[in-house]
Amino acid sequence: MQTNYLLPHKYKKAGWFLFSIGVITGLLFMIFELEPDFFKIKVIQVFNSDTDFQGNKESFFSIIKNNVFDEIISIFIIIGGLLVGFTKEKVEDEFIYKLRQDSLVWAIIINYFVLIFAVLFIYDFTFLDVLVYNMFTPLIFFIIRFNFLKLKSRSDEE
Template sequence: MTTYLFPNSVKPWAWLILILGVIGGILATAFEFEPELFEMKVLSLYSTDDFFVQNNGFFKWMEQNIFDDICGVFIIIGGVLLGFSREKIEDEFIMQLRLSSLALAVYVNYGILLLAFLLIHGLDFFTVMIYNMFTLLLIFILIFQIKLKTAKDGR
């Protein structure tokens, strides 16, 4: 049963949202791109200015550039919609491809994470963990699309 899948009609929008999020994320991280348009006050569940400052606390308003946050939201929404949308013809074979792609993506993602634990240290590891929030979903989409293309070419 495929009741948990989104309709096939969301796929073009999912691709657009995902691609915008990935491009924006690359611009934000690689080039420290933070357009002033996205500078605003946001409510923070918990905020720390510094370890020794008394201004730390719960539910604080703070000035923040939310461009990278928006990019992350786009990657998650676009990725989930894309990864879990029905194909035009959704049958048991496609469901098996989706399941095996998800399982393989989990193995690959945690293999990469295991290598990061062993080989990357300090603040660079924190950067790896930030990227790791998105890699499982992106690896799943990549594997599923490759398997789907290969299966369609083989039919």
């Protein structure tokens, strides 16, 4: 079976490293609200709809000073998660392909159940926080489910 969309297996270790660092740092960021001053740099902002002190509203392509710590954490989680989830296994057969496919479908369905729950029961700015975290949940659910099914299938073989 041909899986052209999967990366070579050698990227899996780098993926786990980035994903682990991103998740651990993200949890620390979320719990302790860390924002080290070292990460406050000038960045390009594509669009801004906030009103400033002079009454200026929408602006395109402006340079602002921003703490990019949370953006770096997000990039680590996303790139690491994609590498973990979409690199080939040592043995990439039809069974692994089926596990991967089932896990991906399961992750999307669970993700949208979480989102429906949030839409119905979470409001105001807390809802925006849930939406931010919700962009990571499909990858996280997929990785957990896929690795759980792989581990379970190995233990059933023994």
